[in-house]
Structures are given as C-alpha cells and as structure tokens.
Amino acid sequence: MIQIDALSKRYGGFTAVDNVTFTAEPGRVTGFLGPNGAGKSTTMRILVGLTDPTTGSAHLLGRHFSQLPNPGREVGVLLDASAQHGGRTGREILTLAARTMGLPKSSVAETLDRVSLTEEEAGRRVRNYSLGMRQRLGIATALIGDPEVLILDEPANGLDPAGIRWMRDLLRGFADDGGTVLLSSHLLHEIEVIADDIVVIGNGRIVAQGTKQELLASGEAYARAGDPAELGRALQRAGHNAELTTEGAVRTAADLATVGQIAFDAGLVLTELRAADGSGLEEMFLQLTAETQRDHLDSPEGLDSSKGKAA
Amino acid sequence: MSTATVAPEPLEGTIGSTRHRQRATPAPIPFTRVLSVELRKMFDTRSGFWLLVSIGILAVIATAAIIIFSSDDALTYGMFATGIGIPMAVILPMISVLSVSSEWSSRTALTTFTLVPSRGKVIGAKAVLTVALGIVSMAVALGVGALGNLIGTTIAGVDPVWDLTTVILAQTVLAQVLGMMMGFMLGTLFRSSPAAIVGYFVYSLVLPTISNALVMVNDWWRDNGAWVDLNWASTRLFDDDMTREAWAQLGTATTLWLIIPLLIGLRLALKSEVK
Structure with missing residues (x-):
C-alpha cells in the first residue's frame, strides 16, 4: 500500500510536483504515466526519502x-538501473x-x-x-528482500518485447500474491501492457487516474455483424447514433x-462486440507529450528513452 | 490506437479476495552490518582492489630497495617502517575519498540510501572505517617494517637497530589518521570522485610546494606558517620532541583544514538531495 497525499516539490520558482495525491493498492499494479520531466521520478524519490517534499506526505505500509x-x-x-558502480x-x-x-x-x-541472469553474466x-x-539486475536488487511493495522507475526501459512480457508476468505474480506495485513509464504502450490502475501526470500535476479499463474505454461500443449497415440502421431506429468505420x-455510443x-x-x-479503442486517455497523453516535448510528435515516442533529469 | 491484443485481465473478484500476507516487521539493521558492508564496498571495486594491491607491491619494492641499496648502518627500523608506511599514507586516503565520493559519482547512493535510509549511519560507518583503516594500516606498516628490519639486518649480518620510540609510533598513527580523515573530508565536501582526488593531490603535493617556496621569501610565513599549514604542522608528528606550541599549531591547522570543511561536507552529504 502506497499513499501519497497532497505532495508538492518546488525548486525555486519551478514546481516539479504539484499537489499530487494517489494511492497504489495491494494486489494491483499501478502505472505512473507521464512524459519525460513530468515529475514521476521526483515523486518516486520523495516516496523513498531521497528528496524532501516541500509540502505533503508519502507513506508506505x-x-x-x-x-x-x-x-x-x-x-x-x-x-535508475544505470546508477551502479x-x-x-x-x-x-x-551480494x-x-x-x-x-x-x-x-x-x-x-x-x-x-x-534470468546467468552465472556468467553475473560474474561480469x-x-x-x-x-x-x-x-534485470536492478529488479533483482528490488526483489531479493521479498518485499511487499515494489517501486520501479522506468523498469521496462531497455527491455525487448520478450523482456517486457517477462516483467509483466513477474509483476502480475507479485501483485496476485498481495503485493503492491508502482511502476512509472513515459510510454503509454508499456503501461497498457503491464498496469491495472493508471495515474497520469503532466507538468507535475495529476491529470487522470483510474483503472485501465476506465481510462482506456472510450465509452463507445464497437460491433461487427454480417451486415454492418443493417446493424447501424437497427441502432438508429432504437434512437442511438451509429457510424460505420472503414473496417x-x-x-456507437450505446453500451454493450x-x-x-x-x-x-x-x-x-454479431461477430464482434466490445468497447471501442481510441480513448480520451491516448488523446490526452499525446497532448501532454506534445506540450512538454519540444520536438512534438515528429519523432516516434518509442525512440525517446532518455529520462528527464529534472523529472 | 490499433486493435492491439489486450492482455487477459484477472477476474474482478480476485481483487477483493487478495490474501493479506501477515508479515513480521523485520529487525532494524545493526550498525555492525552497515560497517561490514561499507568495508566490503571499499575494496570490491576494480579501483579499490588495485589500490590495495599497489600498496602491497610498493611496500615490497620499498623494503627490497632498502635492503639492497642501503649501507649497513642505515638499516634501521625507522627506515623500514617509513618505506612501507609512505605508500600507505599516499594511497589509503584515496580509498577513503572514493568510499564517500563514489556514492555520488557512480550514483550508488540511490541504492545505498534506500537500503539504509539513515544517511548518518552510512556516513558514520565510512568515518569509523576511515579511522580504523588509518590505525590498522600503520600497525601493519610497523609490523612489516619490524620483520623487514630483522630480515634485512640478518642478511647484512649487523645487529638490528630499533630507533623508533613509542611516542613516534603513536604520533605516526595519528598523522596517518589525519591524512585519512582529509580524504574522507574531501569526499564529503566534493561528492565527486575526480574533484575530490584532484583536491587530495593539490592538498598533499601542490600546497606543500607553495608553502616551502613561501618560506624562502616571506619572513612572516616562515615564523607563523605552521599555525595554518596542516601539512607543515603534521610533519612535526614524525619528531619525538613535539612542543606545546607544535601541538597548538596542529590544532589550529586541523581546525582550519579538516574540522571546518568536514562539518560543511557532512551537512552536504547528509542533507543534499540524491539524484
């Protein structure tokens, strides 16, 4: 259980973390999502006592x-996995x-x-x-004491897709055993794959939080039928909107x-019926990213793996 | 978003029924354990290992050189102890510098201070080890020196000369501890390995040269320099006639060069944000 209460951190005139409040529950993987420099790392450093908050408090267990x-x-x-001698x-x-x-x-x-570090690799x-x-070594250091809570800052950085899948399974197992996991990422995709709950931060402020389903659901339904036009007409007759997608x-805005x-x-x-993709979360996240990353969306976000120093 | 396959979610029902693990609160980390871990960290890196090896090599070379090149009547205990003690006096303070500064330079402080949140415990352990290492290293130097003296004089066929008094032995240890603490202080003050190492060499090599030059040209410095020059004041520790004035000079110079900067350094190391 991690509780963060009205946490703020100011450096002179710059507010790195602005009145952040959220809880990471046991049994859940909580994803802390935000562009580089949004305040994720500062929040996590305050959480483990490496940085003193200006106001507010953070409690673990x-x-x-x-x-x-x-x-x-x-x-x-x-x-930071690179912070090693x-x-x-x-x-x-x-050891x-x-x-x-x-x-x-x-x-x-x-x-x-x-x-999955071999004997030979461990000796290097x-x-x-x-x-x-x-x-992997950093995650090993975090896991070795058999803790109840895991706090991981950008743990998927540098992992290949198989590695990300491995981490998802590891964290899933940890949470299923009653553990609390808080992990950060600047990539929506990573958080989507790994987390149950999502907290989105931008410019030091929390802009959205909730379960993954809540945040990723667009509130719309996506349906396929043998004759999509017929289905659309049926929906309209019942007083709902309906639009045909290119696929x-x-x-429709009607519920499932x-x-x-x-x-x-x-x-x-019906051959398919589900909540539609393309949520407000993605739009919001792209907007946040565009605001804070000077290079806008020209560069693929996956290539930007450098972490904001002032984060 | 493309229609990526969504990972299977755990059933909503399992969340409420998560078994709450009953766990005992672990015992606090004892200071002795922090000491042993910090001692290990001083020598488990490549730099720490080779600094240690270089002391051994230099000590052997120095002892052998004394036996080979010295005239028989120069084979004294003082010669041997100095030959082994000087490499230690130069190199060991660097281990003390690195034990503090590398926490920041290699950013291992992120791990160290999350495993032991009480920074005072960690920095305190490093300080205790710095003093202990100073004492132990001189004990080793004096022990190996005694052995070298016995072997050397036996080879040369002369009687061993034990020319070091207890007072000098004790003062030598004090000088070494002061040197080690200077390294520790520079580590806390700069919290950067390159800056602290350069600082150490400026202090131990450059400043004495400047001070010696100043003695030649400046009367006031010649008469009063020892009050503010710690190198100068601590050199007196190798004489067995330390006057009251010499102790007072050591006191003022130590306050100026060691104690005041150390207090500033400790404050920075304990309070500054670790990034």
Whole structure:
C-alpha cells in the first residue's frame, strides 16, 4: 500500500510536483504515466526519502520510508538501473544488497535465477552490461528482500518485447500474491501492457487516474455483424447514433448490452462486440507529450528513452 | 490506437479476495552490518582492489630497495617502517575519498540510501572505517617494517637497530589518521570522485610546494606558517620532541583544514538531495 497525499516539490520558482495525491493498492499494479520531466521520478524519490517534499506526505505500509527498520525487506526499489558502480560485478552488487538486508547467501543465486541472469553474466562487471541486463539486475536488487511493495522507475526501459512480457508476468505474480506495485513509464504502450490502475501526470500535476479499463474505454461500443449497415440502421431506429468505420464495423455510443440486445431483436448475428479503442486517455497523453516535448510528435515516442533529469 | 491484443485481465473478484500476507516487521539493521558492508564496498571495486594491491607491491619494492641499496648502518627500523608506511599514507586516503565520493559519482547512493535510509549511519560507518583503516594500516606498516628490519639486518649480518620510540609510533598513527580523515573530508565536501582526488593531490603535493617556496621569501610565513599549514604542522608528528606550541599549531591547522570543511561536507552529504 502506497499513499501519497497532497505532495508538492518546488525548486525555486519551478514546481516539479504539484499537489499530487494517489494511492497504489495491494494486489494491483499501478502505472505512473507521464512524459519525460513530468515529475514521476521526483515523486518516486520523495516516496523513498531521497528528496524532501516541500509540502505533503508519502507513506508506505502506513509509515514514512525512513521509519522502516529494514526497508529492503518491505519495499523493493529500483530508481535508475544505470546508477551502479561499473567496477562491481552483478553478483557483487546483489551480494551487497543481500548482506545489508541480512539475507542468507543463497538468496543471491536464487534471485539471479529469478531475473534470468546467468552465472556468467553475473560474474561480469556492470560496466559491460546492456541496459536490459542492468534493468534485470536492478529488479533483482528490488526483489531479493521479498518485499511487499515494489517501486520501479522506468523498469521496462531497455527491455525487448520478450523482456517486457517477462516483467509483466513477474509483476502480475507479485501483485496476485498481495503485493503492491508502482511502476512509472513515459510510454503509454508499456503501461497498457503491464498496469491495472493508471495515474497520469503532466507538468507535475495529476491529470487522470483510474483503472485501465476506465481510462482506456472510450465509452463507445464497437460491433461487427454480417451486415454492418443493417446493424447501424437497427441502432438508429432504437434512437442511438451509429457510424460505420472503414473496417466495416459499427461504432456507437450505446453500451454493450444495448447493442447486443438490439442486434438480437433485429435477428442480426454479431461477430464482434466490445468497447471501442481510441480513448480520451491516448488523446490526452499525446497532448501532454506534445506540450512538454519540444520536438512534438515528429519523432516516434518509442525512440525517446532518455529520462528527464529534472523529472 | 490499433486493435492491439489486450492482455487477459484477472477476474474482478480476485481483487477483493487478495490474501493479506501477515508479515513480521523485520529487525532494524545493526550498525555492525552497515560497517561490514561499507568495508566490503571499499575494496570490491576494480579501483579499490588495485589500490590495495599497489600498496602491497610498493611496500615490497620499498623494503627490497632498502635492503639492497642501503649501507649497513642505515638499516634501521625507522627506515623500514617509513618505506612501507609512505605508500600507505599516499594511497589509503584515496580509498577513503572514493568510499564517500563514489556514492555520488557512480550514483550508488540511490541504492545505498534506500537500503539504509539513515544517511548518518552510512556516513558514520565510512568515518569509523576511515579511522580504523588509518590505525590498522600503520600497525601493519610497523609490523612489516619490524620483520623487514630483522630480515634485512640478518642478511647484512649487523645487529638490528630499533630507533623508533613509542611516542613516534603513536604520533605516526595519528598523522596517518589525519591524512585519512582529509580524504574522507574531501569526499564529503566534493561528492565527486575526480574533484575530490584532484583536491587530495593539490592538498598533499601542490600546497606543500607553495608553502616551502613561501618560506624562502616571506619572513612572516616562515615564523607563523605552521599555525595554518596542516601539512607543515603534521610533519612535526614524525619528531619525538613535539612542543606545546607544535601541538597548538596542529590544532589550529586541523581546525582550519579538516574540522571546518568536514562539518560543511557532512551537512552536504547528509542533507543534499540524491539524484
């Protein structure tokens, strides 16, 4: 359980985090979504006590982070996978974490195995790691203490699609065991794949939050039938709007049950019926991104993996 | 958005029934554990390892050179202890510098301070280790020096000369601890490895040269420089006739060069935002 209450952080005249309030529930993966420099990393640093907030508070498991007697055993943290001494081996970094937490030596090999780093890779110095390997090592450091809460800043950065899928399964399993997960990303796609709940931040302020279904649903239904035009007419007869999409499906503001009932009454066979894509969330996120990224939408967002320093 | 396949969601019902894991609150991290981890961190990097190895190599070379090149009557305990002590006095403060500065330079502080949120505990452990390392290193230098003295004089066929008094031994250890603390101070003050290392060499190599030059041309500096020059004041520790005035000069110079900057450095290290 993570509770963030009216949190603000100002640097001189610049407000990095502006009155942020949200809760990450146990059993759920909460995605913290925002463009680079939106205030995600600052919020997470405040959460783990590395930065003092100007006003407001952040609590983990009902306590301030600094009040946790052995934080690694209760809260797993990955803020920046690259923030490691390049001269240490992966195994050494994990050993230091295990020793600090007072864990048995065997936990190192077990955790390396859990994040799929081989013996040979663990013996290499981190200087020679790819970003994906660093992310796995960072996640291992977060997981090794068997915590109840995970806080991961851009953990999917540098992971390939298979890696992202692996992380989704790992975090899903962690949440299903009753754990709380908060992870940030500047990519809507990543959050969509991994998170249950989404908190969207832009310019330090929360602009939307809710479950993924709520935020991604457009409020419209998307239906396919053998004869889409006939379905559209049936909907209009019942007093609903209906538009034919280019793929030959029907979009309408009527809810799914109504669409199903109308099709049934009209004797039409539906081949597909679901909530329509193309939500307000995506529009809003693109707008946020366009505002904060000077280069607008010309560059594919996936290519921009650099993290805002002032974030 | 394209019609990407949506991942299967967990059933809504499972959320309410998430079993609440009953967990015991873990015991606090004892200071001794922080000490042992910080000690390990001093030597588990490539730089830490090679600094340690270089001390050993230099000590062996110095001892061998003394045995080979010195005339028989120059084979004294003082010679051997100095030959081993000087490499340690130059190199070990750098380990102390790096133990603090690399937390910021390599940004490992992000991990260190999230595993141990009490920064005072971590910085305190590094300070304790700095002092301990200073004492242990000189004990080793004096021990190995004694061995070298015995072996060297045996090879040369002369009687060993034990020319170091207890006072000098104790003061040598103090000088080494002061040097180590200077490294620690520079680490906390700069929190950047390159800046702190350069700072250390400016302090230990450049400033004494300037001070010596000043002694030649400036009468006031010749008479009073030791009050403000810590290198100068601490050199006296290698004599066994430290006067009351020499101790007072060591006190003022230490306050100026070590204690005041250390207080500023500690404040910065404990309070500054870790990014």
